[in-house]
Amino acid sequence: MRVSCPRCACKLGKVDPNFSGHPALCEECGGEFIIPFKDGEGLLEWVKTAPWEHVEEASRSNIGKGHSRQTVSQFINLFEKRREREIWRLERERHGEVxxxxxxxxxxxxxxxxxxxxxxxxxxxxxxLDPVSFERFVAELFNSQGYVAQAVGGTNDRGIDVEVRNSSGDLWAIAQCKRYHQEGRIRARDIRDFAGSFLMCGAEAGFFFTTGYLTKEAKKTAKQFSWLKVYEGTELLDLAEKAEETEMGNKNPD
CATH class of the missing domain: 1.20.5 (Single alpha-helices involved in coiled-coils or other helix-helix interfaces)
Structure with missing residues (x-):
């Protein structure tokens, strides 16, 4: 393959095609250039992985000379992509990760x-968690908010699993805890039963915790009670994550 210097057009004679893409030095003008490719496929593969300084130098020379318009167009497209990557690389080096x-x-x-x-x-x-551990878990959520909560569930719990008291020792809220599998359903009657327990205890607020989910009718029933806050499914996990930042509905009344 015969090669000429792109700067002074000096003919350099024959060059082994295996050296295509390598830098060369013209003995006449002293200019450095990239030895061109005879085949377009080799040129396009080279521009993808060659050292960027070589690719940049080749773009300023006549490395596309003798190739089809399609090959030259593909070369330009690949060159622009390489240049964009290099710009981002330099930005990362200067300013950290971009x-x-x-x-x-x-x-x-x-x-x-x-x-x-x-x-x-x-x-x-x-x-x-077993039911008792689940009740203790809920109690700890209230304790983390500055309340004094205790799991009181059992065979004679009257529908109350956790009692929550303020700093004065007065009963502020009660909670019921239903630890089901994820498909476990809470029905409207479960909400009504808890409402009955609430009315009998004299608390100011009520909480219903379940790892299952409320049926449509249960949700409708729960909305009828302004004092009731329900946490179902993964909402309990969200509550646990925010326990140090938010309060469960009301501030701790002194």
Missing amino acids: LTGRERLWRAIERREEKQKMRAAQVEDLLS
Whole structure:
């Protein structure tokens, strides 16, 4: 393959095609250039992985000379993609990590998948609790908010599993805890039964916790009681995560 210097057009004679893409030095003008490719396929493969400084130098020469318009167009397209990557690489080196839109999207997906895995493990841990442990878990949520809560469930619990008192020792709220599998249903009569327990105890607020879910009628019934707050399914996990930042409906009354 015969090669000429792109700067001074000096003919350099024959060059082994295996050296295509390598830098060369013209003995006449002293200019450096990239030895061109005879075949377009080799040129396009080279621009994808060659050292960027070589690719940049080649773009300033006549490396596309003798190739078809399609090959030259593909070369320009690949060159622009390489240049964009190099710009981002330099930005990362200068200012730390800089993410493209696509990279940010993948990072967000990875974080969401990781959060889903953690949530699944938390749900499994919650469902593995026996009823007594579940009641104690709920009591601790109230204790973390500055209340004095105690699990009181049992055979004669009158529908009350947790009693919550304020700092003066007065009964502020009661809670019922239903630890079911995720498909366990809470029916309207369960809510009405708890409402009866609430009316008999003299508390100011009531909480209903379940690892299952409320039926449509149960939700409708629960909305009739302004004093009642219901946590179903994974909402209990959300509550646990926010326990240090938020309060469960009301401030602790002194």
